[in-house]
Amino acid sequence: MVTFPSNGTTAEGYLAKPDTDKAPGVLVIQEWWGLNDNIKSICERFASEGFLALAPDLYHGRATTEPDEARKLAMSLQMETAAKDMSGAVDYLREHAGYTSVGAVGYCMGGGLALFIAALRGDVVKAVVPFYGLVPPSAPPVDWSKLQASVLGHYAELDQGITVERVREFENQLKSLGKEVEIHIYQGAQHGFCNDTRPQVYNREACELAWQRTIAFLREKLVS
Numbered sequence: 001m002v003t004f005p006s007n008g009t010t011a012e013g014y015l016a017k018p019d020t021d022k023a024p025g026v027l028v029i030q031e032w033w034g035l036n037d038n039i040k041s042i043c044e045r046f047a048s049e050g051f052l053a054l055a056p057d058l059y060h061g062r063a064t065t066e067p068d069e070a071r072k073l074a075m076s077l078q079m080e081t082a083a084k085d086m087s088g089a090v091d092y093l094r095e096h097a098g099y100t101s102v103g104a105v106g107y108c109m110g111g112g113l114a115l116f117i118a119a120l121r122g123d124v125v126k127a128v129v130p131f132y133g134l135v136p137p138s139a140p141p142v143d144w145s146k147l148q149a150s151v152l153g154h155y156a157e158l159d160q161g162i163t164v165e166r167v168r169e170f171e172n173q174l175k176s177l178g179k180e181v182e183i184h185i186y187q188g189a190q191h192g193f194c195n196d197t198r199p200q201v202y203n204r205e206a207c208e209l210a211w212q213r214t215i216a217f218l219r220e221k222l223v224s
Helices: 037-048 067-076 079-096 109-120 164-176 204-222
Strands: 002-006 009-016 025-029 052-056 102-107 125-131 150-156 181-186
Touching (some): 002 079, 025 037, 025 079, 025 109, 025 204, 037 052, 079 109, 102 204, 109 125, 125 204, 150 164, 150 204
Parallel strands (some): 025 052, 025 102, 102 125, 150 181
Antiparallel strands (some): 002 009, 009 052
């Protein structure tokens, strides 16, 4: 775990480092379960691909495996505080990575937050990858015209919450503003299909394809 400034105070996050000194930075944003072993393992996997990966602890030490508790934690998340923590993590990556641009990747709740911070920090975040997440209606209004990042989205055909219809509406909204957006819908997949700690939804084939696309996308946008 590392500590970094967050708007006059400090925040913590899990940092995974690659073997190279110069590496593009990737912000990894948690699901509603919290900063758990699954998110930490994703950070390590990014590091194995040559990225400096940082997952800020948006629940400040709390995590759960119970859906009801996860829902309560997500609902109690203060967007203003979360934005400050994510922004501090972005600055940490910009300072410690070998590149001036940063990518943001988020899962479930974190997918929406990744889009949110990408619009808020268009000065630094140049690539954003939401996995089955959209900015919730309860969040402050987002000025999507400030989004400078290219978007690669991974969504599930059978998701009952983040439906394909909602995803396509969001895609069209961004494209109408001239944003670069690529959305993939994974047939037969359910919400959370990349969480291998939840066998009831995990879809290895869909997840591996999404991962390959993500790594190629981040390398193209952050390195080349």
